[in-house]
Amino acid sequence: KAGVTQTPRYLIKTRGQQVTLSCSPISGHRSVSWYQQTPGQGLQFLFEYFSETQRNKGNFPGRFSGRQFSNSRSEMNVSTLELGDSALYLCASSLEFGYEQYFGPGTRLTVT
Amino acid sequence: AQSVTQPDIHITVSEGASLELRCNYSYGATPYLFWYVQSPGQGLQLLLKYFSGDTLVQGIKGFEAEFKRSQSSFNLRKPSVHWSDAAEYFCAVALTGTASKLTFGTGTRLQVTL
Numbered sequence: 664k665a666g667v668t669q670t671p672r673y674l675i676k677t678r679g680q681q682v683t684l685s686c687s688p689i690s691g692h693r694s695v696s697w698y699q700q701t702p703g704q705g706l707q708f709l710f711e712y713f714s715e716t717q718r719n720k721g722n723f724p725g726r727f728s729g730r731q732f733s734n735s736r737s738e739m740n741v742s743t744l745e746l747g748d749s750a751l752y753l754c755a756s757s758l759e760f761g762y763e764q765y766f767g768p769g770t771r772l773t774v775t
Numbered sequence: 776a777q778s779v780t781q782p783d784i785h786i787t788v789s790e791g792a793s794l795e796l797r798c799n800y801s802y803g804a805t806p807y808l809f810w811y812v813q814s815p816g817q818g819l820q821l822l823l824k825y826f827s828g829d830t831l832v833q834g835i836k837g838f839e840a841e842f843k844r845s846q847s848s849f850n851l852r853k854p855s856v857h858w859s860d861a862a863e864y865f866c867a868v869a870l871t872g873t874a875s876k877l878t879f880g881t882g883t884r885l886q887v888t889l
Contacts, residue, residue, distance in 0.1 A: 667818075694875055696875050696876070696877075698877070705879060705880075705881050705882065706865065706867075706877075706879035707879075708876050708877060708878070711875045711876060713875075718875070719875060719876045721876075753818055753819065755819075755875075757875060760875070761875075763809065763821055763824050764821070764875060764877065765821060766811070766818040766819040766820070766821075767818050768817055768818040769817075769818050
């Protein structure tokens with residue numbers, strides 16, 4: 664079974680722009696979560712979607728948003744990019760509520 | 776708020792030696808517990824998980840972890856380390872009943888010398 668896929672793998676954006684990252688979960692998985700990984704803050708939870716509804720949200724500003732489609736694929740969007748948004752963005756999927764998560768390879772975002 | 780502590784930032788072991796990576800958590804109840812491994816430039820791979828039951832859990836790649844409620848610990852062990860085990864290891868916790876909002880420790884970087 665194919666794992667979690669994320670596109671693009673690498674992205675360079677300019678401060679003030681917006682960006683959309685995509686995540687395709689493992690087939691049959693209905694929950695998708697997003698995490699930000701930086702050297703300074705480590706791994707931090709952004710949000711989780713299940714059946715197209717946001718179920719959990721971390722402590723990030725409103726510039727960070729996401730959505731989930733009926734096929735469980737998810738996107739996250741960051742508007743008005745700041746230098747501090749440079750990070751590895753990881754997507755994880757799980758079968759259902761309460762099951763372990765499996766991570767994708769991540770999207771490396773660099774904001775200049 | 777729940778928190779996870781991995782006291783060792785960096786550990787170096789010789790190939791063939793045993794390994795123990797420490798993880799302590801702070802939470803009002805027993806959470807779900809996980810260990811993930813991350814190789815450079817890669818995502819996170821799940822090594823093992825503890826939800827309930829037997830406190831000694833077996834994972835992939837020969838790793839095991841023991842949950843000790845009295846010490847709020849979930850230490851990862853491997854009897855004989857291979858050079859390919861060099862990576863960063865993360866302990867994570869989640870609220871009981873949900874495994875989706877993970878709180879991670881800061882990670883332990885493992886270096887293996889030949």
